[in-house]
Amino acid sequence: MITSSVLVLLGIGFISAVILAVASKLLYVYEDPRIAQVESVLAGANCGGCGYPGCAGAAQGVVEGKAGANVCVIGGDEVAAKVADIMGLEFASTEKQTAFVDCTGGVRAEETYEYHGVADCRAQHMLYGGNKMCPEGCLGYGTCVTACQFGAIEIGPDGYPVVDPNLCTACGGCAQVCPRGVITIRGMTARITHLNELTDCLAPCRQRCPGQINIPRYIEQVSRGDYAGALETIRERIPMPLSIGRVCPHPCEGVCRRGHVDEPVGINMIKRFAADWEMNSGTRLPISCAPETGRKVAVVGGGPAGLSCAFFLRRLGHSPTIFESMPELGGQLRYGIPEYRLPNAVLDWEIEGILNLGIEVRHEHNFGTDFTLKTLEEEGFEAVFLGVGAWMNMNLRIDNENAKGVETGTEFLTKVGLGVDTGIGKKVVVIGGGNTAIDTSRSSVRLGAHVTLMYRRTRNEMPAHIEEIVGSEEEGVNYLFLSAPKRIITDDDGHVTHVEYIKMELGEPDASGRRRPVPIEGSETLIECDTVYTAIGQKPELSCLYDGSGTCTLEETRWRTLGAHPDTLQTALPHVFTGGDMHTGPALVITALGEGRKAARSIHQLLTEGRIHYSSQLQRELIPYTMFTDVPDVGYRRRSELPHQIECDERKCTFKEIEGPLGLADVKHETCRCLRCGLTCYNRDLTEGQECLAEDCVKNP
């Protein structure tokens, strides 16, 4: 009995062993031993957060090169380092990513219907888009909260999700279930490279800002006294808050929702306050940069566009080198904008901060003569950003235009910027109506001249910023509207003595929508002068792109700017990018800074991924349904004003900065005026969910 039992069991075991042995021969699958090794160091939770079916799948992905060493979303740097070790890779600590909530809607958004049957955001979203008027905003049912396996999200007091960055593993569970795309997983790189999309929570001001700064967020941070946080928010989009805080004509304020109630929020003043706070503290806030990639990029032009591109390239881990033709960096900020608006000391401090990140500069290097695209390539630069600005002046096309004493406004301002003798006379005529004309006039006044500004339309049509026009009037600039120069009259030496001009009247509107000035025959008049500055427009100097034989591989547009893809800023040569005035023609400093970031983003993608991509949902125009003008339940509150540092008489003889920063109380007041808008929601007065309840703000209208 015992013998037969043993024999039977041994027999069954033996037969099984033989079958398995044969099967293992026939069904053998080679498996890289590293898969098992990698799997053994992964966290082992089989959570699927990495997108692979369990840790075994993830390990296989790593060995096949489909996933990086940081595949395990809960393992963190420690596990990544072990995986990298097995795979023979070098491990650099990875950038921390967290879930990022970009919606402040919550209970403030209007409800269109109430449906309590299914308390799940996805069900709500399917049912007529949910219970909120805003088609993109957070529904607030907290489906993300239940989806988070790590307890990192909760619905905050205002009814929208709040992420605890310490618990968040960036596994993406919340982002996956959110039907509105309110939550995304982002680290610094993703935040820097994100372009505004139609589904983002875009307040009107944010839609209009050419730099795409998250305005409501930094205003809210300033209101809480978190100035460092505010600057970090601003520096995710532009590198120069000090300069922009002074010179930006703030197009954002033009569409500020508060403007439909009383006056727009002083957005730029708040930015300036935060930036000044850092400068006055004397210490620089740390600016984070991704680990070095060692990829070299040439940035041609050290103006706002070039500085911005270099700044963001550096933050994304690359090694930019700026090539500048002038002795100092800053471009139009230094040589175009007079010191009374942007003191050199401030600009220097700001540029020093940017260069401190580790950006190399080669001064007095001219593109086209000292180096070319070819030599840059030979030197090992893998991509090139061209941002040489628009320095060439348009001609008046009248007689004697080249007479002695006739100069362009930009030449004059550059001389002032360089601190060399301008040769200005006593009676100056400035021709033009834009900001350069005003800067030229106000600088001439400061150099002791009697200035007349001649413009062919009326004051209402002047392209210059209204505050600038008022400032120039206060400083005694005379205006000659509806007048166009006809010829320059000179003395025997060929020096200007008079400008002959003709009176104009406004006719039919032209293509730009402005009424076209028409000359009144026989109304020619003379005006006496010894210096004439022309400021009727600029364009980029593109001759540097042409080689010896007169050919150019890059495309020129019909406005004589450098042609490039509007979203990626890539030119006809795949590794060459452009931005700023060279691409747009003369435009705002903030536009140039924004283009610098856009180009850095494209270069980064090209260098790291081999291709450039962008969403089909990019926001380019103002989003119509968010531009309503009826803003109920908001009470009147006066707008703060920037204090003048020096009085008008003194202004005429010194280049000292005119305007000072807001005081603390005014800043508080101004931040409280901000309605913290979303696409359609905003803070109403004294309703539940209003975020700014600072006492002095409510009481002090």
Added chain:
Amino acid sequence: MDYFVLVISAIFVNNIVLAQYLGNCPFIGTSKESGVAIGMGLAVVFVATMAATITWCVQEYVLGPLDLEYLQTIAFILIIAALVQFVEMFLKKAIPPLYQSLGIFLPLITTNCAVLGIAIICQREKFTLPETIIFSLASGAGFLLALVVLAGIRERLDLARVPISLKGTPLALIMAGLMSLAFFAFKGMAS
């Protein structure tokens, strides 16, 4: 007709997990996602049928004639373990994605009492070979059904607001209990 009753009884009335309470560990372990549940269920159907068939033959032609029935349990475990090893090798070669998504659950079948239970029930009920095949296939299908239904419920429960202490396995066990109660409604339909 007898086969039909056999199938109904195996799937609904005497469901291997919900009425016999066998195989609870893979039932809870692999019912978090329907994808995995379906894979696991199909694997059990396949292994259970093969195991019951082979063990029936061993019992009929080896253990029975030699009067060694008392070796049933140990011999069956040995056979099922070898079979699962074989299935694992086969899946790895033929259907790698299924193999990967099953992860550690395939080896779990080795010690799956549901499979052993099905094989032993077939002997206890003195089924013929065709009956054994039909019954084990249907029992496997019953396991698959229970697993898929629970996975569906758990996927929804994952997003429900429940007390933290009940989240996950405790709630799954409660659900399994409720499902089991529901299946009692089939009692008496077939023996």
